Amino acid sequence: MSEKTNLISAGAEIARRNKRYVIWFYLLNLLLARFGAAAFNDQAHGILDHSLYADKLLHGFDLAVLVELLARPEFGAIPAASHPAMMFAVVFFLASLMFMPGVILGYSSDHRIPREEFFRACGRNVWRFVRLFLLFTIIAGIIGGILFAAFNTLATAADKTSHERLPFFTQLLGGLIIFLFLTVVRIWFDLAQTDVVLRDQSAVRKSIVAGFRKTRRHLGRLLVSYIVIALVALAVLVAGVFLWHAIVPPSSVLGAFIVGEATLLLLLGTRFWQRATVVAFYVKETLEPVAESRPISTFAVPVVP
């Protein structure tokens, strides 16, 4: 119990100490999303700014008005707004891939690493991380694909019964199991990434093997840590949606913005918390001896009086 708590709290402490990384990534996330929303913003302003009908969107949220807006020819095709958003989401993913080595290095250090060191770590590991990403995609794809197909078959079979909730719960259970398996794969590759950065390992297969061994040996501990933090993320999301719904007036654009962005900042923070947990675990593991030496037992010679 205390060990698990320590791992989670150690990760939290590292993430708190290095919160600048979360803030920078959040700002990047926001900036890229704003770029992605630029086309949508222009299209919406062009139609709504001078129309009294748009008031139904401000003082409330009339879905019919939104649908009509999206259907207007002058608004343009939906892909014209959605494609930039998707493109900038991919840019954020690539930026995360590129800068994560620096973050891992920073998390492993007990002092603030210089900027040059951060970027050097990023530069040195970028192709290693690309290779890790590709291997992760293959392994997660295979495992996820097999599990998805298996549960889909089960759900189809359940659908042939007359118990309507059975397919739903089959899919729900399947989804949870797939989530757990993919989380294990994620832990494995988070450890491999940490190994690559902290050991400056150019042969990523060695890090993958090392990550696999560590994951297998400490699966319970690591998985519980990740699940607990994921549950915190879920709670953050639910709380954010609740606050947005219960407290923010429909016409308060700023209020909705603040609640939404605060929620997204905290959500991003939970992922960094998971990473910090893995780094804390990795550092602790490499510092501790693999096997403790046992004292040599000797037999006392009986003294005959």
Add this chain to the structure above:
Amino acid sequence: MHVRFCLFACLLAVPGFAQNGSSAVAIPATISAINSSTPLSQRVVAYNMDAKYDAKVHSLDATETLTYHNLTGQALDTFPFHLYLNAFQPTSTWMREGKREGTRNQDFEKWDPKSYGSEEIRSFEVVGQGDFTSQLQYIHPDDDNKDDRTVMQVHLLKPIPPDGYVQFKIKFHDQFPETLERTGWNRDFVLGGQWFPKVGVWWHGAWNCHQFHAYTEFFADFGVYDVKLTVPQYEVVGASGIEVSSVNNADGTKTVAYHGDDIHDFAWTASPHYRIYDDTFQGSMGPVKLRIMMQPAHWSQVQREARILKQTMDHFDHWYGPYPYKTLTLVDPDPGSQAFGMEYPTFITGGTTWWEPEGLHGNSEETIEHEFGHQYWYGMVATNEFEDAWMDEGINEYTQVKVMDSIFGPSTSVLNLWGATAGEREETRLFYVSVADLDPIAKNGWQYADSNSYGAITYGKTAIVLLTLESVIGEDTMRRAMHTYFLRYRFTHPTKEDFLKTIEEVSGKDLRWYFNQAIYGTQVLDYEVMKLSSVPVDWYKENLKEKMGETEYVDNVWIQRKGDFVMPIDVEIKFDNGDEIRERWDGQDRWVRYGYQKKAKIESVEVDPGHKINFDRNNFNNSQTAEANGGPARKLTNYWTCISQFCAQLLAWWLV
């Protein structure tokens, strides 16, 4: 007592023999299934059927005795019959159209043998004239598809004189498809709709018996139905009309008998899983027994279904007229089946889920309201659904908006969940706007450009046209017109002009200018505030300082009619000193300009400020403000940004 009376009624409905013009054969004048002391319709047909359903192979063998009363005023020697289940075959007109257009979310990409359905005549006898089985002909009055077998015709040896009777004794075999077009089986559930040979309607001097098309419905004469259904004993059965008896047989089956008065179709359902909820609605003609047949997983929704059903019945009773039948059966069909949302006389299907949130009214509640509405617009006012689909679906959609808005509020009648709202009126309008000008309302159902146009025009446009008509004649007058129309034409087959003339008569107005554009034409209505300007009178003076309330302005407003639909409209101009001016424009020209000289600048201009013209294709250009308000766009952009950020985080969360 009640059962004994019904058995007596059944005996009356089974004529011992039949002969042309014989007074011994008659359509029974039973009233056991209605809250009335006399028959309500001019009864043309009496169907007496005995059917046995084989649940293992989803087939049915039945005998049908059809008594037809020739009220056409002329001798008849030819009788067409609908064989609807033959539509579910690869070469039928229904399937060809479905393949071409798609229907009910099915695109028939690949032929599925489970989609096969058939209605096979095993023998066909005309009482007193002999066996005609070998002389039956398949006809195809709507197209040249020789492979279509949804209509058959028989030529009699001796014509049936005016006011004479004829009896047909038919043996037939049905194979139900896996649910298509609201009939067939799904797992161990079955819904028997359009399952028996049904005679056409003599209408306006000719037989009206169209082939089954992918997106048209039905048309039949009123009469009396006595039906015995034999099914496995484990089945829970529901059907049109009242249940007369239920008898267990020695072979593990049971026979359930039903009787219906003044109805024009008969549907039934069976499933081992139904849970039954009984309730009563006290209508103005007497009590109506409500039977709700729920899927066990949906039981938590049963009170909600009963509530909306009774609220709807109450609204119809007060606004349009009484529901005269003694029963109404609401079926919650098997999940995933294509049997949801359908109407048959005294028998409707809804459709819900076990998780449906209270704030979502646009699914099960809307469906129940809509299907019950069909008891009036189809069930009693029995219009020709092939040729005038708008008169059942569209008028029903209009009353749906009125009833749902009255129950749940105009802006929340579809959705009121987590701050998001949607109303029936806007939902219906969007449906219409999606395909606004492809087809007129007045068109044969199977001749629309495609299924989208059929749906948008017959449902959406009709409702919007009638809602907008309220702005011309007034909401109360419109309700009185609907009430008059119902009372005048219930248990008949009115035409489109019957309906339109009733509105003109009740309102006392000549509305041809409106009907010609809205019903018979494809004109689209779109008014726009082109521009507005406020220029100081002393604009030429150097160093002019504008002061609110002191500076005099020349204010101008331009309104344009962008569409080809001409309709008088109100225009409201608001000034920054609080003044408001309302103008009335007849819309005859393409544009109009209104000018004023005031010590105030124009703040905003709005066309149709009362929001009564739901017909307008673009609501955004109906108003214009002098100052921009970026709030709505900023709000949407923030939502869009948040969603984009969340998606980007999810992507990075899993992949990095």
